[in-house]
Amino acid sequence: MERFKALKDADPEIFSSHLKELDKQNNSLHMIPSDNIASPAVLEALSIPAQNRYAEGYPGKRYYGGQEFIDEIETAAIERAKKLFGAEHVNVQPYSGSTANQAIYFALMDLHDTFLGMTLSHGGHLTHGHFVNFSGKHYNAVQYGVRKDDELIDFDQVRRLALENKPKIIQAGYTAYPRIIDFKRFREICDDVGAYFFIDMSHFAGLVAGGAYPSPMPFADVVMTTTHKTLRGPRGAIILCKQELAEKIDKAVFPGLQGGPHEHTIAAKAVCFKEAVEPEFKDYAHQIVKNCKVLENIKNNFRLVSGGTDSHLLLIDLQQKLTGKEAEKALDESGIIVNKNTIPFDIRKPFDPSGIRLGTPTLTSRGMKEGEMKLVSDLIIRVLSNHNNAEVKQDVRKQVIELCAKFPVYPELSRN
Ligand SMILES: Cc1ncc(COP(=O)(O)O)c(C=O)c1O
Numbered sequence: 001m002e003r004f005k006a007l008k009d010a011d012p013e014i015f016s017s018h019l020k021e022l023d024k025q026n027n028s029l030h031m032i033p034s035d036n037i038a039s040p041a042v043l044e045a046l047s048i049p050a051q052n053r054y055a056e057g058y059p060g061k062r063y064y065g066g067q068e069f070i071d072e073i074e075t076a077a078i079e080r081a082k083k084l085f086g087a088e089h090v091n092v093q094p095y096s097g098s099t100a101n102q103a104i105y106f107a108l109m110d111l112h113d114t115f116l117g118m119t120l121s122h123g124g125h126l127t128h129g130h131f132v133n134f135s136g137k138h139y140n141a142v143q144y145g146v147r148k149d150d151e152l153i154d155f156d157q158v159r160r161l162a163l164e165n166k167p168k169i170i171q172a173g174y175t176a177y178p179r180i181i182d183f184k185r186f187r188e189i190c191d192d193v194g195a196y197f198f199i200d201m202s203h204f205a206g207l208v209a210g211g212a213y214p215s216p217m218p219f220a221d222v223v224m225t226t227t228h229k230t231l232r233g234p235r236g237a238i239i240l241c242k243q244e245l246a247e248k249i250d251k252a253v254f255p256g257l258q259g260g261p262h263e264h265t266i267a268a269k270a271v272c273f274k275e276a277v278e279p280e281f282k283d284y285a286h287q288i289v290k291n292c293k294v295l296e297n298i299k300n301n302f303r304l305v306s307g308g309t310d311s312h313l314l315l316i317d318l319q320q321k322l323t324g325k326e327a328e329k330a331l332d333e334s335g336i337i338v339n340k341n342t343i344p345f346d347i348r349k350p351f352d353p354s355g356i357r358l359g360t361p362t363l364t365s366r367g368m369k370e371g372e373m374k375l376v377s378d379l380i381i382r383v384l385s386n387h388n389n390a391e392v393k394q395d396v397r398k399q400v401i402e403l404c405a406k407f408p409v410y411p412e413l414s415r416n
Helices: 005-010 012-027 040-045 068-085 097-108 155-165 183-193 205-209 243-257 263-276 279-300 324-333 361-365 370-385 390-405
Strands: 089-091 114-118 140-144 169-172 196-200 222-226 237-241 313-317 339-341 355-359
Touching: 005 012, 012 390, 040 263, 068 089, 068 205, 068 237, 068 263, 089 243, 097 169, 097 196, 097 222, 097 237, 097 243, 114 155, 140 155, 155 183, 169 183, 183 196, 205 279, 237 243, 279 313, 279 361, 279 370, 324 339, 324 355, 324 370, 324 390, 361 370, 370 390
Parallel strands: 114 140, 114 169, 169 196, 196 222
Antiparallel strands: 089 237, 222 237, 313 355, 339 355
């Protein structure tokens, strides 16, 4: 069967947009560190007819009949995730990282209780207590950050805020923090003040699965990860926790927050966990970090926040030579997709901050290695140093297209 033939026949408009998006993914260097390329098997699982079923409840305890094969899918996903991360209990139903975080707060706190999270401008996520988000509106979110001198987590501040505010939860794991997190130090502070330790490993879960980043599991009470970032799975999330919190977490996800689970997505999560225990995934995870280390070359021309990276992402401080918005636009025009980002203690506004954030999961999924990364870092430096020069951007665009042609995205998908 030709892939997407029914879609092409039934809806040429959406099919055409899909082709344009596929071409864009093929002909650009996607370096947004939260993006990735799911495997063809994950993509196929996302279109299985399990999507047709309502299955409110959990395996063996559903509100609808005829669920034996749906239960098989969800149980496989749970067992595989437990094995992959060494977790006592896993809930695979969260629709996304944001709803999963909401479920965790809902399970472990009452309305207006206090928790400690990293401020957005220093690398935290909106759901870690930002004032525009439910997490900052429904709870008393006390925010910590990084130190000014080395841009690493300010543990003195975390400890002081924990002692002063006695939070129910202390949260770690971020959106824009390039370094390894000292989970043990957080655990000690949690024990001192009687807080739950919640780690949002969305960004680095694939690295944990492949042994390229320390596992938070031995230190945490509860861990959340999205499944679509470094893990290379479908869009969605899972919650991993100690057995003693299992009932609270499950009840918070359903019936507390969500309705029918997306069982086709859960099938795709199961496929992703199966792929992530394979030895090749270990190589992949280590390659992501090796590739990112090559990008540290950029520091010869622009300052890197915290001086570099231990992970899949880095943050460039453009040092007022150009703004984050200008850098994002110039790179986009050259075929390199990144996102503007605040840097810690930024003097500019979030819509046009002083930095950009970029990473290597997508390029590594395409098969690129250190040699290609050296070229990519040179291209980035060239564009950032000549952001108003159309000729330079055109030349870089040409080199990007040549490089991309050697590493196609989904070569098996029909392009006409
Ligand atoms: C650390 C972290 N947590 C949670 C989320 C939210 O995930 P989602 O976009 O699936 O709601 C993100 C997304 O970028 C994230 O980076």
